[in-house]
Amino acid sequence: MQGKLPLISVNGVIGQQISPLDRGFAYGDGVFETCRIDNGQIPLWPLHRQRLLASCDRLFIPLQETLLEQYVQLLLAQMPAQELVAATLKIIVTRGEGGRGYRLPDKVQPTLCIGIFPAAHYPEHYASRGVTVRLCQQRLGCNPALAGLKHLNRLEHILARAEWCDEAIAEGLLLDGNDHLIEATISNLFIVKNATLLTPDLSEAGVAGVMRRFILESLVPQLGLRAGIKKLTLDDLLSADEVFLSNSVFGIWPVAELLGDSPRNFFHGEITRKLQALL
DSSP, X not given: OTTOSOEEEETTXXXXXXXXXXXXXXXXXXXXXXXXXXXXXXXXXXXXXXHXXXXXXXXXXXXXXXXXXXXXXXXXXXXXXXXXXXXXXXXXXXXXXXXXXXXXOSSOOOEEEEEEEEOOOOOTHHHHTXXXXXXXXXXEOOOTTTTBOOBSOOHHHHHHHTTOOOTTOXXXXXXXXXXXXXXXXXXXXXXXXXTEEEEEOOSSSSBOOHHHHHIIIIIHHHHTOEEEEEOBOHHHHHTOSEEEEEETTXXXXXXXXXXXXXXXXXXXOHHHHHHHHHO
């Protein structure tokens, strides 16, 4: 059993099944985190944990931090060290079981599903030479109540990812209904313009990524960079000096090429290189 991935526990029990009455299954009523495991450690775990707890709080899901830590460590302890040199940890928290209808259960008992999966493998040149991206036709709906959350309702991103099968394209960029540039399907977006690092405002749509936060709050101050969060458009992207994507699993990918009606090539610039080196 140990050494075979994925290894999954539900409420601390390995091999346990989730009920078909679970509201995460029935309604997407929950949130999740995907974390990189590196030599048995979870980089940025304090930020992942904080986001998960804050997301549950916004959705009125009573997640106990001590139980979360206990279940994570319990699962990690089941794995031999060689399996944890490079792996992926996924945590799903739902509101638990409930009857039919949208009304919240009188007593909420969350379901906490934690899994260890094989590490995601991406071509090394994605980080060194950059990636090719496309602009997706699928738009993100504006909803301030859910904006920023990594909730279980990911149909917009699934439909966006279904738009291409070309393996030469690494990511798809997403606009919202107001033509604001928001993010990519599995990553956050940054542009560099006039030596200033900018990332889209996610107050109405998108996922506020852990790596995005780490870049803004930790790496940017260390390098003494100018940075900001603002509403960005496609024109801002097309006029950018540098563009890169961020994700807590793969880190930072410079964007080398944008395909579509307004194609553009970008340089792997100095600011992106400095951030990659520091990360």
